[in-house]
Amino acid sequence: MEEARNSTATERFYAFLNQCIPWLIGIFLFFNPFPHTTAVKEISFYLSLLFFLVLLFARKRGFSFRTPLSIPFALFVIWSCIGLFFALNKPNSFHDIYAHLLKYLFVFYIVVNFFSSEKRFQAILWVFIISTGILIFILLIHEYAILHRPLRELFGLYFPEIAPNIIALLTLFSMLLSISLIRDVNPTYRNIVLIASVCLSAFATAATQARSAILAMIGAIAVIFPRRKKILLWFCVITVALAAAFMPIKDRFTLDAMRQKMKDDHRLSIWLCYAEIIKDHPIVGVGFGMQTCYDEKMLMKYNQKVPEKYRMPHPYTAPHNLLVDTATRTGLVGLALFLYILFSFVKMGWHLIRRGRNEFIRDWSLCIMGTFVAVFIQGMFENTLSGPPAVILYSIFAMMTILWRMQHEPSGAPRTGAPAPDAPGKANP
Structure with missing residues (x-):
């Protein structure tokens, strides 16, 4: 007893x-x-x-742990660890392999294993939407009620720890999820919340005046358009168009503004400088540690190798491009393995979009693919492999993997070691 x-x-x-x-x-x-x-x-x-x-x-x-991304992830982790032996800053590389790679993979596997039902999948979507909505509300109060900043200034410019371009990444991600959650069958109050989320997110995205966010939105809508209700997409386009018409971001897309941007933007100079670093460390890179490139003497040494007209005016300690960043820290082999991760993700998503066994899987695969396109486009101009953007990226990987598991492991199918349906530790609600 x-x-x-x-x-x-x-x-x-x-x-x-x-x-x-x-x-x-x-x-x-x-x-x-x-x-x-x-x-x-x-x-x-x-x-x-x-x-x-x-x-x-x-x-x-x-x-x-069986997913289409497990082998690519494992290969990338192994290669990053091999790079420790050749890293210029070994302590920081050791730290960052855990803090900015393994930690995100832990999040990936926990989300995949504990949010594998339709109900929990939608719950995690609401977590992102509500979280971003509250962030936008706090930003509105901080920027316009407390600091009294004019609308022409970048939204969130004076907010701690997070830059306007990263705010745009978060708000665009929330906007795309909200659009995809709107349904005729939803209770009215839920659709009202989602429409409010779309409006707030669209305003915040436009207010950051991030060109990369507008390009990312166009790319994401191009992906989602074939299957989502056109009225929802037009609602999104009209909302952003109205916001752009009455907000300073419209001035960033004039012909003169674009010419000036091409002239003044330092990203090309940054990429050319980091390309010189990659030339000297082509196989394993300088090490996974992000602080390796905080060495201004090293940066300026490589900056001198760049043609004079393209040299950085001062050191930039991050390459502002996820592919250049990966190649710098892990070499061209590491870049190839990272691209293998992205290829495996796109291949998995494409299969689910085309051959998903039900509407839920097909529709949400398309939405998640759209969010990936948005984050990837923004990642070509920003640092997105650490902090909040990286958590979003690995969450996108996890959500697509959940849909893959729904496709290949139908609800109710037994799994090795899983508790019986009536056991106290059952997995699904």
């Missing part, structure tokens, strides 16, 4: 851990864009990771 009670208590404990993990990782994702919330994010992340490992080693839940 006593043994049965102990067994029941143990099972309840494992069931409690199983139920806590989605909430904890949800808290981590919710606070992802907010500054000064490091303690909340770290506590929620490490608790979810601890509970995940306890359940994994106790074999109290059916975890699966």
